[in-house]
Amino acid sequence: MSWLANLTQTYNDHLELVGQFERKANGREYALIPVSHTTQTAHIEVHLDEEGNFIAAYVRDKVEGSTIIPCTEAAASRTSAPVPYPLFDKLLYVAGDYVQYCGEVKGTPYQDYLNQLQTWCDSPYGHPKVRVVYEYVSRGTLIADLVARKVLHTDNSGKLLKKWESPSGDQTVEKPMIFSVLAGDQSSAFIRFAVNIPGDEEHRLWRDSSVQQSFIQFQESCLSDKDICYVTGEVLPIAEKHTSRIRHSGDKSKLISANDSAGFTYRGRFRTSREAASVSYMASQKGHNALKWLIERQGITIDGKVFLVWGNQSLDMPEPHQDTLDLYEETGVDPVLEDSEKDDDFDIYAVESAAGIPRPAGMGDPTQKAYARQIKKAIGGYRYDGQQHAHVTIMILDAATPGRMSITYYRDLNHEEYLNRLEAWHTTCYWQHRYRKNGMGEWQTFTGAPATRDIAFAAYGPRASDKVVKGLMERILPCIVETNRNLPQDIVRSAIQRASNPVGMEPWEWEKTLSITCALVNKYEERQGFEVALNTETTDRSYLFGRMLAIADLLERNALGREEKRATNAIRYMNAFAQHPSRTWKVIASNLQPYQERMGIEANKYIKLLAEIGSMFKFEDFNDTPLTGLYLLGYYSQRNDWYTSKKDKNSGSTTDTGEESADQNEQIEGEI
Structure with a gap:
């Protein structure tokens, strides 16, 4: 685990840079991410007032869309399973009217998102701005509000368009920006929130350090299972799952994984993955976040390597x-x-x-x-x-x-x-x-x-x-x-x-x-x-x-x-x-x-x-x-x-x- 120990030490040596964005030559931003957080590219930015009312929404391109988001262990390693992020996420999770505009879905992603967000708000570490977001999304009108502001677009049947088609074949009609920033259809748009409170200089929740600290404390309070960390040598809360998105925001590959209990990942040598190696939650978070930061900052990537x-x-x-x-x-x-x-x-x-x-x-x-x-x-x-x-x-x-x-x-x-x-x-x-x-x-x-x-x-x-x-x-x-x-x-x-x-x-x-x-x-x-x-x-x-x-x-x-x-x-x-x-x-x-x-x-x-x-x-x-x-x-x-x-x-x-x-x-x- 020397590589993870080196990365963890690198994170600790640069704590003063945590959460501070730097800009690359191509204009894209990156940062040393706080623990219990990850990065995603947001496509739509929704602004709310202090009462949780919809004010405005803007489409963001790849350069402007870099977003630090709170993240649980389960969400950090999610693939096809519907596991919501705690605050910012896709329409599938944050829009209560998703079924009305996009059709049926498997499971209850919206309700899971609401329950998780409410638990955070009701905890001793809840944040008033997060409560504002909860009050708004619980009304279930997000897509309707975005359609009304012409951020999202529907077809004649009232469903979200899967791809842009000029009305009546009129090529002079300008293509909406949302179709330029999305690789898929509109239903895959990622949403982030800003709360405009008079007298508060930082309305962007993804840049608000108090919101970040609120979730870090909440997440730590949820960790109870302790064991010896193979990185630090101390008895600490252990990470059950480890993060992906190491090379870029769309990367699903993980360096540490042991979820194949029916195969041959560790069976035949150990009864459980914990016997093979146990890594503390903080060591995993710091090491992986430092690695992401270093790759963005000075890594050379060629064909995924x-x-x-x-x-x-x-x-x-x-x-x-x-x-x-x-x-x-x-x-x-x-x-x-x-x-x-x-x-x-x-x-x-x-x-x-x-x-x-x-x-x-x-x-x-x-x-x-x-x-x-x-x-x-x-x-x-x-x-x-x-x-x-x-x-x-x-x-x-x-x-x-x-x-x-x-x-x-x-x-x-x-x-x-x-x-x-x-x-x-x-x-x-x-x-x-x-x-x-x-x-x-x-x-x-x-x-x-x-x-x-x-x-x-x-x-x-x-x-x-x-x-x-x-x-x-x-x-x-x-x-x-x-x-x-x-x-x-x-x-x-x-x-x-x-x-x-x-x-x-x-x-x-x-x-x-x-x-x-x-x-x-x-x-x-x-x-x-x-x-x-x-x-x-x-x-x-x-x-x-x-x-x-x-x-x-x-x-x-x-x-x-x-x-x-x-x-x-x-x-x-x-x-x-x-x-x-x-x-x-x-x-x-x-x-x-x-x-x-x-x-x-x-x-x-x-x-x-x-x-x-x-x-x-x-x-x-x-x-x-x-x-x-x-x-x-x-x-x-x-x-x-x-x-x-x-x-x-x-x-x-x-x-x-x-x-x-x-x-x-x-x-x-x-x-x-």
């Missing part, structure tokens, strides 16, 4: 799934190295790439040491002294069925240990990338680790389903936060295969796939010690073949000129080259002859470099054995090094004029 990271001392921690550029932006670190951190071979370049895309005017090849300093600076923003007991919790949640949810991954790490492992990931699975734009629409060049979502797209294509993406993210996570975990070989292999097939992708997509694949290969071959900067000492056959492919590509591209956009022979034969390098090289080399003749003496520098690379091969290595992913590193680094001339390295100036750079930027915008 939730990825969540939080710290007990500081909630906001760097996400393991983000790329290095996101890390820089969060901590305010400039992704471009400062002048004092630049190496001798750092430079600016802006020339055409092998895919026909101009290379960026931006950061050149920083050394591993300088790049590591930048990462340490970014991660350092999350480090602080005097927190020896600080820890970070990593959790992945998923539901295999609509009713059952599981924790598919859980780790609780020391704060410093987590940051150290994150720093190690960003300084080992790194390469130079240029596939993101800033707020001004300009392409950004950064050196670092790619986001795990982008790794999925590089390995399986941009049309990979959410199911594939979330599966890869879950498999990559242990490689980031655990020690001695290698990247899954099949993911690296798939990315290499896609990067080796540039003719099957748009140029911008291939450039992104190539740089991400280079980062994966660099991590997978970590012991080799390769960097973005060209390694002119290595005799690895795959790396050397990659360098030769880059030179062939550069030679032909330069001979074709800017106006010609077609792929070079090196690009066209790249896939075959990776499988049969020696045989395919003969084809590529023979196809280079016309371009050498076209370039004349200018081709000598390419031929000379090819000869130098060829002389580094061992005789037995120049064969048709398939290349490893290191050939992509050789290709990328050789191409990158070529675009940084010796003159630029020494002077720090670019060989392109401002006019040429502007033309290249226009070409980037047109192609990407």
Whole structure:
């Protein structure tokens, strides 16, 4: 139960935020919910006066409809059984005239709602505003009042419309708002109440802390069965049922459930579910409410799977799934190295790439040491002294069925240990990338680790389903936060295969796939010690073949000129080259002859470099054995090094004029 204990402690550490709404970027509100409460999306807001008379009603959309509602144990886990919420609920429960407008119902949901509400009102913890609501709903005129105010709409027979139809086919009649906010028909509308009392500033009952405390005290008075809580170790009132709606308001899946007394949930091991585990009501409420809050606040949800990271001392921690550029932006670190951190071979370049895309005017090849300093600076923003007991919790949640949810991954790490492992990931699975734009629409060049979502797209294509993406993210996570975990070989292999097939992708997509694949290969071959900067000492056959492919590509591209956009022979034969390098090289080399003749003496520098690379091969290595992913590193680094001339390295100036750079930027915008 360590996960529930961590969540319970998180709730206790943030009691000052209970009931306070925060707003997300999309405008939706969320809050750390009080115990004995849950959240729902209300569709209709009904205003009453202090005598319980109907004043007005308004339709609320998803952004405005977020509502904290009182909730009993039974209602928190309700599925198809008619169990009412204590105060706010659907028309089925709160409307006494539901049968008149919607037809027959099973059981007595309205009467059950009234009885429960009356019990609360008559208890020592009753609230005068709740009594006002009871006085109104007991009259049984809610739907009639809403129809009279044109909030709800009926057909010719006096029943609620199931879907909107323009009267007499008149398309000019505006569609009522209620049909835009409801997924089903009008009978499924959720109702919340506001009581307008002169001199009372808070008329919204879902925001009134005194109403919330009233129900909390009432609910606690109803709990009597005590046992040892497996979370706190104390003898406390025990929760018989546990809450659902963890990921969102419509989520029916539960993390703790033992209602299958006739099946095999616990039979054969225990006589009752209590013998398996007992969790106190308060621990269950606090833990689940903290989890809901954290998911809304900082969770990443993909196809129902939730990825969540939080710290007990500081909630906001760097996400393991983000790329290095996101890390820089969060901590305010400039992704471009400062002048004092630049190496001798750092430079600016802006020339055409092998895919026909101009290379960026931006950061050149920083050394591993300088790049590591930048990462340490970014991660350092999350480090602080005097927190020896600080820890970070990593959790992945998923539901295999609509009713059952599981924790598919859980780790609780020391704060410093987590940051150290994150720093190690960003300084080992790194390469130079240029596939993101800033707020001004300009392409950004950064050196670092790619986001795990982008790794999925590089390995399986941009049309990979959410199911594939979330599966890869879950498999990559242990490689980031655990020690001695290698990247899954099949993911690296798939990315290499896609990067080796540039003719099957748009140029911008291939450039992104190539740089991400280079980062994966660099991590997978970590012991080799390769960097973005060209390694002119290595005799690895795959790396050397990659360098030769880059030179062939550069030679032909330069001979074709800017106006010609077609792929070079090196690009066209790249896939075959990776499988049969020696045989395919003969084809590529023979196809280079016309371009050498076209370039004349200018081709000598390419031929000379090819000869130098060829002389580094061992005789037995120049064969048709398939290349490893290191050939992509050789290709990328050789191409990158070529675009940084010796003159630029020494002077720090670019060989392109401002006019040429502007033309290249226009070409980037047109192609990407």
